[in-house]
Amino acid sequence: MTIPSTSLPSGDEMPIVGIGTWDLHGETIRHSVRSALEAGYTHIDTAEGYQNETEIGDVLTDYNRENLFLTSKVLPSNLNYDSVVESCERSLDELGTDYLDLYLIHWPNPAISLRETLSAMEYLHDQGTVRNIGVSNFSAYQLSNAHHISNIPIAVNQIEFHPWFQRSDLVEYCRETDVIVEAAAPLARTEILGDETVNELAEKYDKTPAQIVLRWAVEKDVIVIPKSASEGHIRENIQLFDWQLNELDHQRLNEIDLGQAVYDTPVRDWTDEVYGIPE
Numbered sequence: 001m002t003i004p005s006t007s008l009p010s011g012d013e014m015p016i017v018g019i020g021t022w023d024l025h026g027e028t029i030r031h032s033v034r035s036a037l038e039a040g041y042t043h044i045d046t047a048e049g050y051q052n053e054t055e056i057g058d059v060l061t062d063y064n065r066e067n068l069f070l071t072s073k074v075l076p077s078n079l080n081y082d083s084v085v086e087s088c089e090r091s092l093d094e095l096g097t098d099y100l101d102l103y104l105i106h107w108p109n110p111a112i113s114l115r116e117t118l119s120a121m122e123y124l125h126d127q128g129t130v131r132n133i134g135v136s137n138f139s140a141y142q143l144s145n146a147h148h149i150s151n152i153p154i155a156v157n158q159i160e161f162h163p164w165f166q167r168s169d170l171v172e173y174c175r176e177t178d179v180i181v182e183a184a185a186p187l188a189r190t191e192i193l194g195d196e197t198v199n200e201l202a203e204k205y206d207k208t209p210a211q212i213v214l215r216w217a218v219e220k221d222v223i224v225i226p227k228s229a230s231e232g233h234i235r236e237n238i239q240l241f242d243w244q245l246n247e248l249d250h251q252r253l254n255e256i257d258l259g260q261a262v263y264d265t266p267v268r269d270w271t272d273e274v275y276g277i278p279e
């Protein structure tokens with residue numbers, strides 16, 4: 001299966017469906033990534049903070065690197081200049097590659113200058129180590145700051161996005177500034193799979209609830225990176241391109257927005273290893 005792609009400012013093509021790898025480790029992540037690649041995925045999303053890049057790298061040795069789109073992210077605790085460069089080099093070493101297709105700031109860190117961080121990202125880009133740069137979990141205000149500072153286009157903003165958390169103002173700002181929206185947790189970490197409307201549409205279209213939600217997102221030109229350890233679900237999650245939601249059913253999903261996040265909440269423990277910002 002060939003997965004459609006979207007063009008980044010550099011001209012690189014980014015597949016619109018990828019495999020997410022958050023919270024998967026050991027043989028589980030090896031099996032997940034291998035299953036995804038065998039099913040036709042070429043886009044793999046990981047991060048320094050996921051602590052699974054070595055395992056992913058083990059799998060990638062059996063595949064042609066030039067056919068893959070690899071994304072990683074730098075922890076917010078490592079956003080000073082030298083640490084960004086060191087984090088990237090460490091990710092490259094663990095993944096067994098000499099470049100990343102996309103490198104993201106995983107979370108903003110108010111304690112470290114964004115100018116310093118983006119200067120390091122620019123250095124990595126100029127070295128050819130990173131082909132595209134972007135951000136993750138940035139608000140419109142934070143993204144606006146990044147646009148003002150960066151000499152390299154901000155290609156992507158990876159955010160929590162799903163029918164319960166549609167973030168129309170942020171998505172609109174990304175569109176206005178030519179930033180690709182990428183949905184982290186596009187299935188609301190499976191919580192939305194129990195939604196009544198989603199299940200009614202799944203029955204109507206003879207699709208899984210996950211396929212309904214993912215199809216809705218790609219119809220909005222949003223990149224999706226669903227995570228799964230199930231080979232069956234991994235295959236189902238890319239079977240999105242020979243059917244579509246009709247306009248009324250697409251609108252039904254638009255109308256279930258609750259403004260309800262599963263992880264990007266205003267109050268969080270910034271000392272948690274996911275964020276890595278010490279007290």
